[in-house]
Amino acid sequence: MFDGYSSSELVAIFAMQGFAGLILFSVLVLMALGLAIIFGQMGVINMAHGEFMILGAYVTYLCSNIFETYIPGLFCIYFFIAMILAFIAAGALGMFVEWAMIRHLYRRPLDTLLATWGLSLILQQTYRSIFGAREVGVQIPDWMMGALPLTDMIDLPINGIFVMVLTFAIFVAVALLLLKSGWGKQVRAVMFNRTMAGAVGINTERVDRMTFGIGCGIAGVAGAAFTMIGSTGPSSGQLYIVDTFLVVVFGGAASLFGTLASAFSISQAQSIMEFFLSGSMAKVLTLLTVVGILMLRPQGLFSLKIRS
Template structure:
């Protein structure tokens, strides 16, 4: 696989592919953070999580179209507005879904799997009916175009650095929300003992709804980042849902550090192997390695130690 390349060329290739995987890593982290909150904290298997990401991508597309049509001079800041719109719309729909569907299925994970899978099909058809079956793309503002030369042979994409910084900020915000805020304390109390949490005055229904909404909202922000690496279509979310579940399980459910470490490992492995072989073979090898590690460590890379 490495035949025909010198050591210097291999070093440049690995560095370039590592930087190229930054946006993929960012999408994985944002998707996985939302799913880790929903799956790790609530035990809900949300098969429609990819569709919430695509909803955020479509909101980004609509926002870019509105800026191009009515405020072309402000197009350089459209992405910041689009992220806020994607978070609010995806999070709001997530809260509505929790109220109308998910709250009746707690402690029934297989039922949540089937229900959210049906929801994903409904959302796909809704996207197809509203936006059409053809894929749509977003034009990046000028300041996101181009790359920075690190060396004579290595360049870094500016949009990759931007999304990486955005992902870092969101990961820090999620950490502060979950482990340094009163609401995060309530979430962890509900996870550990729902009955006792309700007995001391915590509104468990409100915590569940907000948790599901925030998880879906973060998926919407992931959709905004997704518009930088690919076009948006009704079924594009299904391409990432398996990888996202893989990241969450491999890193350890409910572990923020495990989610980030797992997303980085899987995204960089896929990005590098895709240079030397086909994309499908890269995914197969990545899956085999992850499955092998999970057979030796089924709880994932990081485990939360809880006193029983």
């Protein structure tokens, strides 16, 4: 597999593919954070999670066009405003979906899966009707353009570095929210024992709605970040939904740090193997490895210890 490459070329290849894997890692982490909250904390299989990501991407696309056309002087900061609006739009839609549909399907995982799969098809067609079937891209601000040269053979794109920094900041914020805030304590209480949480005065329905909304809002932020490294189409979210579920299950459904470790290992393995093998073969080998590990450790890389 490494025949024909010098040692310096292999170092450069591994460095560049490793950085490309970190960009994929950033998207997977942002997607998986929202899904880990929804699936890990609530037990809901949300097959429409990718469409909430694409909603955030389209909100960013609209903000890019509006700022470029009407407020060109502030175009350099449009992404930060778009990121906030993407979170609000995806979170609000998520809360509405939880109120209108999900709350009637708790403890019915198969029904939830089918219902959210139908929702994903509806949202895809809605995006197709509004924005068209073609993929669209955003105009990146000038300060995100270019690359930082590390060596003569290795360049790191600035937009990729920005996405990774953004991912780290959001991960820290979500971890603090779940582990240190009063709302996070309520979420964990509902997850461990819903009946007892309700008995001590926690509004479990409100916690469920907020949890689902925040999970979907984080997916919207993932969509905003996705526009910095790729184009957006109505079905782009489905390209990541399987990998995102894989990350959550492999890392441990209720573990944020397991999600982080899982996303890193899967993204790096895929990125490096895709260079030397075909993309489909890299995916197959990654899936086989993950399935083999899950057979030995069904609870994932990390699991919560719960007193019985």
